[in-house]
Structures are given as structure tokens and as C-alpha cells.
Amino acid sequence: MAFLDFVHSLMSRDFTMSASPNSLLQVIAMGVTTHLYFRKFEPQNPIALIAILVSEPILYIVVQNPTTLNAFDVFYIYTAFLLSVGLSIVLYRLSPFHPLAGFPGPVMNKITQFRSIWIQWEGHQYLINKRLHEKYGAFVRVGPNELSVTDIDIALAILGPGGLPKGRFYEARHDPRAPGNVLVLRGQAHTDRRRIWSRAFTNESLEEYDEPLLKRVQYLIDRLAGAPAPTDLSLVISLFALDFMSDMAFGGGFDMLRDDSDGLEVRSMFDKFGISLSLLCHAPWAVSTLVHLPALSKNILKLRKFAVEWGTNRILRGAVTKDLWYHLYDEAGLEKEKPSTRQVIAEGSLAMVAGSDTTATCLASLFYFLLCYPKCYQRLQAEIDEVFPPGSGVSNMLKHIANLPYLTACINETLRLLPPVPTNGPRQVPYGSGRRIFGGRFIPEGTQVYTPPYSIHRDPRYFSPLTEEFVPERWLPGGISEDQVHNLSAFIPFSHGPANCVGRSLARKEMMAVASAILHKFDIHAADGFDSREWPEGLRDHFVTIRGPLLVNLASRF
Structure with missing residues (x-):
């Protein structure tokens, strides 16, 4: 009540300013000092930030003689304080004293992170970074304390052993109510969890997935054979990928290809989860507060609840096959200490997204390129027909996909031009390390460093000529001349180093099987009125890629 009486007394005074010029200097000094404090002790949530910004002017007013101040003085003090804090931040970030002052970039990116958040909301981060x-x-400064690097030697050093660890971007992906999954863990914890994941993707383990993969491919072919024209091939492949993911990760359970309504709901849930999480990752200091906003939290919690339900059902059902859960839960008893149920369930949402979304994106992109490049389509279909004569069944396909070099080349070229994770998450120079040196450049502690595959793959220093064109021949022996550039080290669609994609071998097998089966069974044409060349305009980068419809007409070949 005393505070309300104080405010009322201020508001009841006249609006003739009584604050002195000396008071203005004091308020400005207070604002600059607050900025210096923020630099050293960054607030970890918006509530703390707001509390500091609101309380400091109040304390200043109390120290002054409040009986001599009126409402205009209060407004004057608050305005001067907030402007001085903001202007101090802007001038420092643009000044030669900022640790990243030597790196070029747009002025707005240097000033505020809100520019990056807006770009992420639109899903155009990968395109804008490439233009930058x-x-x-x-080297481009893409945020106040963020760099993007496309020098491949430096990128590999950052991602490789002894490089930079995952930073606050990944911390934002960690649910504080659950143990961390392999994506967000660092150091020895990541090494231990990665070892368990790796068991699920050895050559022996991969054979365990052959039977469910072939079964799902046959369901896919049957679904396409009965699909009305036009067919959204991107969606149907997504439903297939979800079904196979459930087999691979949880021993079965999904039947999205048979029930479109369920598939559309799950697909939408995945997309909204990706959008919400990607936005949070660009404001890690505010995650503890933003995660409670209904518009963001409902999308994240919905998928996590979904993953918990599937993990719980898998526990109750027990092992039917040696699925991913079999290895993560150590049902073979190979670990000294069995992982807890909470730890394994924490991997559920990661397995769902990583096990379906990335392969579906690559397959949809592959068919987009084949529609745009008819000669490549014809050559690939001829190769498949040579290996699989008319009447060949799906059951024998996995035995012969190694004999499809042009298909492998087409998939590689698709991954080069449209990598499913186009920007990748940043690494961070650890606090307390002072700085790290890469390629002779000093990168200060706390800096987030991106190594974007989309920009690297489309850099003519590594792939030229026809850098922006779909040229599968560049991946074949003798497919390029000596004066052409084809730097395999710069091909990082599955990332690089200790934290690269553990399931890349299975993803390749899945893509080879699906592509060869579809191209063997059907002739594919863009639907009437659908311009397939415009399809990339619908791609959105929310850590993984969100896609629009790919409308085609299918005709059975045999």
C-alpha cells in the first residue's frame, strides 16, 4: 500500500520537470553500468532481466527526494535509463571493442538476436546465410555473438575431435524435467550414450531392420498403386517413414499409410514441434520462461507426451525384435549399469524425428530433382530396370541395391543440394577458455559457431562447375574432368566428427530401397498445373526441413 500511495502522489503532481541535468548524467551512467553488468553476468531468464530494469530506476528515485519529483520526472528517468542501456548495447556491439568486431556481417545481425529469431520463424535461415x-x-557474423563459417578445413576442425562442444543452442533442446538425450549431452556423458546408440547401427544390427523395411516398402508401393491422382508424394513418403521408424525404434505400432488422418496429425505435430523448438534455441537465455508460453509449450509437450506413451507401451510389451529400444534399454545386459527408463524415454522424441523426418526429406527432394532433370530420371530408371527386371518383387531389393551406383550418385547429389539439416546447430567456444584459434582467426569464448551444410555444399570452392545444378555424374568415377572441383571433405550432410549422425547407414539403405522400388514400379510425372521447380520455395528450415506438397501423377509400369 505504501508503494501505491507513493505512485499516486507522483501521478497527482504537475508535469513540470524538476529533475536536474546532473540527474540525467547519473541516470545515463546507471544505464551504462547496467549494460556492463549484463555483459559479465548475463541474466538467465527474462523475469530477472525485467526485474533489474524495473527496480533500478525505482531505487534511484527513492535515493533522490521523491517529494520533489512528479510523474513526468518518473517517465523522464525511466526513458533515459532504458535508452542508455539500449544505446550502450548497440554502440558496444558495433564498436571495435567487441570481440567479434573483426568479422563482417549485416548491421542488424550485429545489433540484435531478434533478427535471427524472425528469420528462424520464417524458415529462411539457410537461404539468408548462403547469401551472406x-x-x-x-566468416560471417550472423548474430551479436554468433558466427557462420564455410571454410571447410575450419568447419571440420570445429566439428571434429578436439573441436568445439555443443553450447546453449542445444541446452534449449533439453527438457529440464527429463534426462538429456544424445543430441544435447556433452563430454563423457555423450560418449557413453553414443556408445549405446552405436550398437543399434552396427552391420549386424542393421540386418535386423531388413524385414520390417521390406514390409513397409511393399505397403508403400501398394498405397501408391491405389492412390488417386494427383498424389502428394512427399506426404506419402513421410507416412512410410513414420511407419518404418515405429518398427525400427519401438518394434512396430504405427500404420500411418493405412490411416491418413492419423498420419496427418502426427506429421503436423512433428512440424509444430520443430518450429517451436527452433525458436527457443535462438533465445536460450529465455528458455526457462518462454517454454511456459502456451503457443510454444503445447507443441513441445505434445510430442514429448507422445514419445513417453510409445516408450511406455514398448516397455510393457517387451522385446519382440532387436529394435532401437532393445539396444538403448540394454535388454542384452551389456552395460555395467542398466540405463534408467527415464533416460531411454528421453530418447523417444529424438528417435521419432531423426528416424523419419530426415530420410523423408531427402527422398522427397530426390523425386523433385528427378522431375526437374528428365535425362537423370531416364538414366536412373534404366539402371534400376537392368538390376531389377520386370516382375521383380520388393523382397529381393536389398540384396541388389549395392549394384545401383547411379542411384547412389543421385542420392548424394540430393544431399549436397538440399541437405535435410541445412544449417546445423552451432558449436560454442566454452566460457573460461578465453578463446580458440581456427584458421588463424581468434574466436572469443561464448561465441556460437555455425557450420551450415547448405552453404558449404553450394560453395564453388568445393563443387564446381554447375555448383547449383543437379549433376549426379560428379559422384561417379570419371564423371568429372581434372579441371572440375569435387571436394569430398566438404560433403557433410550427416555432420562430422564424434557427434555425426549415428543412423546414416540405415538412412542410406532406406532411401535406396524406397527410391528403387518406386522408380521400378511407376512412371512419375508432375501433376497438371503443379510447377515442380517451385517446390523448393516451400521448404522451411526449422533445424530439420519442413516441406510442402509434391503433387505427382503415377502410372504403373508392369
């Missing part, structure tokens, strides 16, 4: 690298070079 074309303008500024291999």
Missing part, C-alpha cells in the same frame, strides 16, 4: 557468405566471405 556470398557477400561477406567464409
Whole structure:
């Protein structure tokens, strides 16, 4: 009540300013000092930030003689304080004293992170980053404390052993109510969890997935054979990928290809989860507060609840096959200490997204390129027909996909031009390390460093000529001349180093099987009125890629 009486007394005074010029200097000094404090002790949530910004002017007013101040003085003090804090931040971030002052980039990106958040909301981060690298070079300052690097030697050093660890971007992906999964863990914890994941993707383990993969491929072919024209091939492949993911991760349970309504709901849930989480990752200091906003939290919690339900059902059902859960839960008893149920369930949402979304994106992109490049389509279909004569069944396909070099080349070229994770998550120079040196450049502690595959793969220093064109021949022996550039080290669609994609071998097998089966059974044409060349305009980068419809007409060949 005393505070309300104080405010009322201020508001009841006249609006003739009584604060002195000396008071203005004091308020400005207070604002600059607050910025210096923020630099050293960054608030970890918006509530703490707001509390500091609101309380400091109040304390200043109390120290002054409040009986001599009126409402205009209060407004004057608050305005001067907030402007001085903001202006101090802007000037420092643009000044030569900022640790990243030597790196070029757009002024707005240097000033505020809100620019990155807006770009992420639109899903155009991968495109804008590429344009920035074309303008500024291999190092671009894409945020107040963020860099993007396309020099492949430096990128590999950052991602490789002894490089930079995952930072606050990944911390934002960690549910504080659950143990961390392999994506967010660091150091020895990541090494231990990665070892368990790796068991699920040895050559022996991969054979366990052959039977469910072939079964799902046959369901896919049957679904396409009975699909009305036009067919959204991107969606149907997504439903297939979800079904196979459930077999691979949980021993079965999904039947999205048979029930479109369920599939559309799950697909939408995955997309909304990706959008919400990607936005949070660009404001890690505010995650503890933003995660409670209904618009963001409902999408994240819905998928996590979904993953918990499937993990719980898998526990109750027990092992039917040696699925991913079999290895993560250590049902073979190979670990000294069995992972807890909570730990394994924490991997559920990661397995769902990583086990379906990335392969579906690559397959949809592959068919987009084949529609745009008819000669490549004809050559690939001829190769498949040579290996699989008319009447060949799906059951024998996995035995012969190694004999499809042009299909492998087409998939590689698709991964080069449209990697499913186009920007990748950043690594961070650890606090307390002072700085790290890469390629002779000093990168200060706390800096987030991106190594975007989309920009690297489309850099003519590594792939040229026809850098922006779909040229599968560049991946074949003798497919390029000596004066052409084809740097395999710069091909990182599955990332690089200790934290690369553990399931890449299975993903390749899945893509080879699906592509060869569809191209063997059907002739594919873009639907009337659908311009397939415009399809990339519907791609959105929310850590993984969100896609629009790919409308085609299918005709059975045999």
C-alpha cells in the first residue's frame, strides 16, 4: 500500500520537470553500468532481466527526494535509463571493442538476436546465410555473438575431435524435467550414450531392420498403386517413414499409410514441434520462461507426451525384435549399469524425428530433382530396370541395391543440394577458455559457431562447375574432368566428427530401397498445373526441413 500511495502522489503532481541535468548524467551512467553488468553476468531468464530494469530506476528515485519529483520526472528517468542501456548495447556491439568486431556481417545481425529469431520463424535461415557468405566471405557474423563459417578445413576442425562442444543452442533442446538425450549431452556423458546408440547401427544390427523395411516398402508401393491422382508424394513418403521408424525404434505400432488422418496429425505435430523448438534455441537465455508460453509449450509437450506413451507401451510389451529400444534399454545386459527408463524415454522424441523426418526429406527432394532433370530420371530408371527386371518383387531389393551406383550418385547429389539439416546447430567456444584459434582467426569464448551444410555444399570452392545444378555424374568415377572441383571433405550432410549422425547407414539403405522400388514400379510425372521447380520455395528450415506438397501423377509400369 505504501508503494501505491507513493505512485499516486507522483501521478497527482504537475508535469513540470524538476529533475536536474546532473540527474540525467547519473541516470545515463546507471544505464551504462547496467549494460556492463549484463555483459559479465548475463541474466538467465527474462523475469530477472525485467526485474533489474524495473527496480533500478525505482531505487534511484527513492535515493533522490521523491517529494520533489512528479510523474513526468518518473517517465523522464525511466526513458533515459532504458535508452542508455539500449544505446550502450548497440554502440558496444558495433564498436571495435567487441570481440567479434573483426568479422563482417549485416548491421542488424550485429545489433540484435531478434533478427535471427524472425528469420528462424520464417524458415529462411539457410537461404539468408548462403547469401551472406556470398557477400561477406567464409566468416560471417550472423548474430551479436554468433558466427557462420564455410571454410571447410575450419568447419571440420570445429566439428571434429578436439573441436568445439555443443553450447546453449542445444541446452534449449533439453527438457529440464527429463534426462538429456544424445543430441544435447556433452563430454563423457555423450560418449557413453553414443556408445549405446552405436550398437543399434552396427552391420549386424542393421540386418535386423531388413524385414520390417521390406514390409513397409511393399505397403508403400501398394498405397501408391491405389492412390488417386494427383498424389502428394512427399506426404506419402513421410507416412512410410513414420511407419518404418515405429518398427525400427519401438518394434512396430504405427500404420500411418493405412490411416491418413492419423498420419496427418502426427506429421503436423512433428512440424509444430520443430518450429517451436527452433525458436527457443535462438533465445536460450529465455528458455526457462518462454517454454511456459502456451503457443510454444503445447507443441513441445505434445510430442514429448507422445514419445513417453510409445516408450511406455514398448516397455510393457517387451522385446519382440532387436529394435532401437532393445539396444538403448540394454535388454542384452551389456552395460555395467542398466540405463534408467527415464533416460531411454528421453530418447523417444529424438528417435521419432531423426528416424523419419530426415530420410523423408531427402527422398522427397530426390523425386523433385528427378522431375526437374528428365535425362537423370531416364538414366536412373534404366539402371534400376537392368538390376531389377520386370516382375521383380520388393523382397529381393536389398540384396541388389549395392549394384545401383547411379542411384547412389543421385542420392548424394540430393544431399549436397538440399541437405535435410541445412544449417546445423552451432558449436560454442566454452566460457573460461578465453578463446580458440581456427584458421588463424581468434574466436572469443561464448561465441556460437555455425557450420551450415547448405552453404558449404553450394560453395564453388568445393563443387564446381554447375555448383547449383543437379549433376549426379560428379559422384561417379570419371564423371568429372581434372579441371572440375569435387571436394569430398566438404560433403557433410550427416555432420562430422564424434557427434555425426549415428543412423546414416540405415538412412542410406532406406532411401535406396524406397527410391528403387518406386522408380521400378511407376512412371512419375508432375501433376497438371503443379510447377515442380517451385517446390523448393516451400521448404522451411526449422533445424530439420519442413516441406510442402509434391503433387505427382503415377502410372504403373508392369
